[in-house]
Amino acid sequence: MKLGSLEPPPLLKLGGSVVTFKDKVETPNLQAIRRLSREIADAKPPSLLVVHGGGSFGHPYAQAYRLAEGYTGGRMQLAGFTRTREAMLQLNSIIVKALNLAGVPAVGLQTSALAVTRAGRISSLNLKPVLGVLRLGGVPVLYGDAVLDLKQGFAILSGDRLSTALALKLGSRRLIMGVDVDGVYTSDPKVNPNSRMVRELNVHGRRFRAILSGIRGSRAVDVTGGMKQKILEVKDFVSKGGTVLIVNALKPGNVGKALQGLEAKGTLVKA
Amino acid sequence: MKLGSLEPPPLLKLGGSVVTFKDKVETPNLQAIRRLSREIADAKPPSLLVVHGGGSFGHPYAQAYRLAEGYTGGRMQLAGFTRTREAMLQLNSIIVKALNLAGVPAVGLQTSALAVTRAGRISSLNLKPVLGVLRLGGVPVLYGDAVLDLKQGFAILSGDRLSTALALKLGSRRLIMGVDVDGVYTSDPKVNPNSRMVRELNVHGRRFRAILSGIRGSRAVDVTGGMKQKILEVKDFVSKGGTVLIVNALKPGNVGKALQGLEAKGTLVKA
Numbered sequence: 001m002k003l004g005s006l007e008p009p010p011l012l013k014l015g016g017s018v019v020t021f022k023d024k025v026e027t028p029n030l031q032a033i034r035r036l037s038r039e040i041a042d043a044k045p046p047s048l049l050v051v052h053g054g055g056s057f058g059h060p061y062a063q064a065y066r067l068a069e070g071y072t073g074g075r076m077q078l079a080g081f082t083r084t085r086e087a088m089l090q091l092n093s094i095i096v097k098a099l100n101l102a103g104v105p106a107v108g109l110q111t112s113a114l115a116v117t118r119a120g121r122i123s124s125l126n127l128k129p130v131l132g133v134l135r136l137g138g139v140p141v142l143y144g145d146a147v148l149d150l151k152q153g154f155a156i157l158s159g160d161r162l163s164t165a166l167a168l169k170l171g172s173r174r175l176i177m178g179v180d181v182d183g184v185y186t187s188d189p190k191v192n193p194n195s196r197m198v199r200e201l202n203v204h205g206r207r208f209r210a211i212l213s214g215i216r217g218s219r220a221v222d223v224t225g226g227m228k229q230k231i232l233e234v235k236d237f238v239s240k241g242g243t244v245l246i247v248n249a250l251k252p253g254n255v256g257k258a259l260q261g262l263e264a265k266g267t268l269v270k271a
Numbered sequence: 272m273k274l275g276s277l278e279p280p281p282l283l284k285l286g287g288s289v290v291t292f293k294d295k296v297e298t299p300n301l302q303a304i305r306r307l308s309r310e311i312a313d314a315k316p317p318s319l320l321v322v323h324g325g326g327s328f329g330h331p332y333a334q335a336y337r338l339a340e341g342y343t344g345g346r347m348q349l350a351g352f353t354r355t356r357e358a359m360l361q362l363n364s365i366i367v368k369a370l371n372l373a374g375v376p377a378v379g380l381q382t383s384a385l386a387v388t389r390a391g392r393i394s395s396l397n398l399k400p401v402l403g404v405l406r407l408g409g410v411p412v413l414y415g416d417a418v419l420d421l422k423q424g425f426a427i428l429s430g431d432r433l434s435t436a437l438a439l440k441l442g443s444r445r446l447i448m449g450v451d452v453d454g455v456y457t458s459d460p461k462v463n464p465n466s467r468m469v470r471e472l473n474v475h476g477r478r479f480r481a482i483l484s485g486i487r488g489s490r491a492v493d494v495t496g497g498m499k500q501k502i503l504e505v506k507d508f509v510s511k512g513g514t515v516l517i518v519n520a521l522k523p524g525n526v527g528k529a530l531q532g533l534e535a536k537g538t539l540v541k542a
Contacts, residue, residue: 078407096357106353108353109383113384116403124397126385129387132419150403
């Protein structure tokens with residue numbers, strides 16, 4: 001199955017800190033999910049693929065059962081793998097339902113049934129169901145998930161890593177990342193009030209390393225690494241000509257503007 | 272990823288009439304699900320793969336939105352496709368949870384992210400996640416689902432068709448089908464009290480066509496065809512040396528006995 005006459009879709013990644021309350025277990029941010037669903041519906045993108053993070057659905061379990069380390073043996077950890085994946089499915093269902101209610105033809109797809117990793121890197125990614133949804137005019141909605149791993153049994157496949165892999169495989173040019181801060185800062189803005197936001201970040205530029213080293217990981221529970229890891233994940237996609245726009249998805253209007261190609265406050269990552 | 276040193280697992284298909292109440296919308300038969308979970312746990316099969324049907328979760332929506340006919344265009348039908356798949360995910364979650372509580376290391380996998388059909392026949396089936404679960408000693412739990420279709424947009428992939436495809440691809444020898452009747456009858460036992468049960472059905476035997484023509488479809492809402500279609504679905508698997516045991520899974524003990532290779536009342540389908 002090929003995209004055929006379809007344009008590769010832009011990708012929208014919605015962070016776990018946006019779609020959930022990270023400090024409460026399995027608590028979706030329904031207000032944000034519903035508002036973002038309306039913004040997406042109003043933007044009427046010709047095609048779109050959405051990926052969301054785990055937030056308080058995936059991360060607490062993944063951390064408690066040490067899933068990122070891989071399978072260390074034992075029924076308990078395997079049960080934890082299942083519990084994490086089931087929690088992620090529930091979050092995906094909530095988001096898919098909200099999108100449909102807003103008029104976006106969202107179709108959820110379980111990431112761990114599509115992707116298998118080897119030592120955490122994507123080894124195979126079955127695009128056929130994704131392409132099938134796009135061909136029907138639907139919006140596939142995937143997510144960061146605990147997946148089977150050829151080397152270590154299982155692994156965490158972050159929404160960020162999945163997004164860039166999908167963008168590269170589909171030939172997409174644009175990845176919009178909705179996060180809970182205004183963009184990339186020279187240091188963590190939640191800790192340092194003097195940190196400055198970077199409007200444009202060139203991954204081949206002189207300042208790239210300096211800025212990257214200044215970024216501290218998110219303080220919230222995040223088994224997938226926060227902003228620094230996010231930049232590292234998209235570097236390959238950006239090096240190959242894609243652009244990544246990081247915007248604050250908790251502030252109304254940003255995601256809608258970005259989807260319409262209008263100017264939205266944030267950090268543009270490019271090469 | 273290969274099965275490697277693992278034996279191909281036996282397959283257990285649990286019918287929609289077993290795991291749900293077919294006459295009530297989205298109503299699981301929790302008592303049956305919990306009892307069957309204990310029977311599976313007690314049987315301690317070295318490996319196992321479970322497939323379940325849709326019952327009152329999948330069929331009413333699939334029928335209302337005419338999914339079996341494929342995509343006829345329009346947002347409503349696409350929304351129906353999503354609604355059917357989301358309902359099936361919820362049923363799968365309930366079953367996976369019950370199995371885990373009973374001590375069976377069940378891992379749910381979304382069928383529509385694994386399989387794509389062409390005019391209703393399986394065109395591709397991604398076994399990598401399934402094998403990944405089996406290698407960890409887990410029990411993959413798949414189900415009949417509304418899937419993407421290369422020709423008609425989407426289609427219904429029945430749990431029966433999926434079971435036999437998985438059994439053939441994995442090289443399994445045994446498929447146990449848990450249904451809501453005692454086995455194959457010469458006519459519908461729910462309608463005709465004089466119908467006789469067939470203890471052994473040879474798909475290459477002289478009486479095969481006669482018995483097949485006597486079977487009437489299930490009266491319950493079933494977009495996938497009932498007992499007659501079930502026999503036709505397993506014919507290929509049986510012709511290639513597999514055996515299929517059809518037992519009443521609503522009667523305690525049958526599935527447990529079948530899993531342990533003990534004699535269980537039912538119909539053995541073979542070549």
